[in-house]
Amino acid sequence: MESQVVALNSDIHRWRKYSISEIVKILQLRFLFFSAGNIREHEFFSRKFDAELMPIGRHGLTAGWLIESLGALLDSDKVRNIKCKQLGSDGFVSQIMRVTVEFKNNQKHKYIVKMPETTNIKAALEMTTNQKMPEGADEQFIGGLTMFFNREVDFYLMDKIPGLRLPRCFHSQQWNHGKTTGAIVMQDLEGMVSVPYYESLNLQQIASIGCQMLNLHLFSIDLSEDWKQKFPFPMEFIDTVSNMTDIVKLYVSRNPELEETFSRVEKMYNSRELFVKVLRDSHEALEIDTFLCHGDLWFYNLMWIPTVDGSEEASNHLGAIIDWQNVHTGSIAEDFCHMLTFCCDTETRRLAEKIFLPYYFKMLQSKAKDAGKELKMTLNQFMRAYRRNFIAHALHLPFITSIMLCVKPADDEIVQQNRNQQLLRKVLGAWDDALDAFHEEYPDFCL
Incomplete structure (x- = not known):
C-alpha cells in the first residue's frame, strides 16, 4: 500500500504532459514493478534506462527521485545509466540498495539507499520459531520502526560530532507511513x-x-x-x-x-x-x-x-x-x-x-x-x-x-x-x- 501511495503522488502531476503512448509505458512499467516487487538487474537492465521510472527498492522510490534528491551532485544530462543491487547485508528493519550511477564520461559514483521495512524482521522471527506469522503481523512493528528510522534521519541532520567516523549522508527524508517513504542516501562503504x-x-x-x-x-x-x-x-x-x-x-x-x-x-x-x-x-x-x-x-x-x-x-x-x-x-x-x-x-x-x-x-x-x-x-x-x-x-x-x-x-x-x-x-x-x-x-x- 505504501509504495502505491508514494508512486501515485509522484506521478499525478506529470501525467498531463505525457502522450497516450507514454502513459501506456508508465502503466506497463508500474505493473511490472508491483507484480515483481524489487526488480533485479537481470530483470530490468535489458530495458532502456528511464530516469523517471526506474524503481529503487520496493517502496516507490525511483531513479528520478534520486537525481532530484542529490541535486548538484548528479547532473541528469550527464547520466548514462543507473543500476541497482539489493545488498545481502540488509538489516532486520531495512532494505538496503547499492545504486551505481554511470556517467557519459565513463565515471561511476556509488551510493547506498536505505529504506525502512518490516518484512525482514518478520522472516527472521519465522525462521527462529519455525512458525508462520499471520498475514499482516509485521504491521505491529511499524510504530516503533517509524520512530527508530526517523531518529537516524534526525541524527544525520544534527551537528557533526568531531572525529566520529560515519558514512557521509547526501540526502535523508522522514518516514510518514502511507504518505512518504523514508530514505537515507549515504556514502557506499564498499x-x-x-x-x-x-x-x-x-x-x-x-x-x-x-x-x-x-x-x-x-x-x-x-x-x-x-x-x-x-x-x-x-x-x-x-x-x-x-x-x-x-x-x-x-x-x-x-x-x-x-x-x-x-x-x-x-x-x-x-x-x-x-x-x-x-x-x-x-x-x-x-x-x-x-x-x-x-x-x-x-x-x-x-x-x-x-x-x-x-x-x-x-x-x-x-x-x-x-x-x-x-x-x-x-x-x-x-x-x-x-x-x-x-x-x-x-x-x-x-x-x-x-x-x-x-x-x-x-x-x-x-x-x-x-x-x-x-x-x-x-x-x-x-x-x-x-x-x-x-x-x-x-x-x-x-x-x-x-x-x-x-x-x-x-x-x-x-x-x-x-x-x-x-x-x-x-x-x-x-x-x-x-x-x-x-x-x-x-x-x-x-x-
Whole structure:
C-alpha cells in the first residue's frame, strides 16, 4: 500500500504532459514493478534506462527521485545509466540498495539507499520459531520502526560530532507511513568489512572502537538541550527487550545445557521494572550525567578496514560506525555493555572489563581536561554504571544469538554445531556475570 501511495503522488502531476503512448509505458512499467516487487538487474537492465521510472527498492522510490534528491551532485544530462543491487547485508528493519550511477564520461559514483521495512524482521522471527506469522503481523512493528528510522534521519541532520567516523549522508527524508517513504542516501562503504557474529573482537579492535567512543563521549559532556530533546531514551527499546522471554525459552529448550543457569535468571526476564532500572535509570541513580549512546553497537554496525584490499578479514582499524537508528541519551556505559557482551567471547570480555575499561576512563578524563571540560564522575561510578547496564545486555544476548543462528546458518552442519557451542559458552558466561552484578548492585530488588 505504501509504495502505491508514494508512486501515485509522484506521478499525478506529470501525467498531463505525457502522450497516450507514454502513459501506456508508465502503466506497463508500474505493473511490472508491483507484480515483481524489487526488480533485479537481470530483470530490468535489458530495458532502456528511464530516469523517471526506474524503481529503487520496493517502496516507490525511483531513479528520478534520486537525481532530484542529490541535486548538484548528479547532473541528469550527464547520466548514462543507473543500476541497482539489493545488498545481502540488509538489516532486520531495512532494505538496503547499492545504486551505481554511470556517467557519459565513463565515471561511476556509488551510493547506498536505505529504506525502512518490516518484512525482514518478520522472516527472521519465522525462521527462529519455525512458525508462520499471520498475514499482516509485521504491521505491529511499524510504530516503533517509524520512530527508530526517523531518529537516524534526525541524527544525520544534527551537528557533526568531531572525529566520529560515519558514512557521509547526501540526502535523508522522514518516514510518514502511507504518505512518504523514508530514505537515507549515504556514502557506499564498499571494501570495508564486518566481523561475523559467531567470532570475537580482539583487544586491539576494542581499543579502536574506544577511540571512537572517546569522540562521542567528549561531545556528550555538557550535552546541549537540543540533543537531549531530540533523542530521549526510547521506551520502545524497553518494550522490545522485556518481551523476548518466549524466544529465549525456545533457545533454552533447544540447548538443554542452558537450563540450570536459565532457571536462576528466568525471573529477571519477567520483570519489566528491572529493565527500566538497569537500562534507563541506572546511571541517574549513580548521579551520572546523560551521554549520547549509539544504542546498537555490535558486529554488523562496525565497519572495518580489511587486512588487505579485497579481503573479507577485518584488520584492527575501525573504518566507520553505521546504523544510528537507536541513537539516544542514556548511560555512558551502554555502548560498551552492548559491544563487549555481544561481540566478545567471555574471556575477552572479562579481560576488557578488567584492563580496558579503567584505561578508557583515564583517557576520557585526560581528554576532557585537555578540552576544558569537566567529567563529573569517578572511576567507581563508571564501573558501577557498566555493571548495572550489563545485566540487560546479558539477558538480551541469547535472544539475538538464537535469531542469528537461524538467519545466518553455516552451510556445514558440523560448523553450525561448533558455532552454537561457542555462543552457548558466551551466553552462560554472560548470565553468570549478570547474576553476580545483580546481587551486588541490587541486593534489595525483589523479583
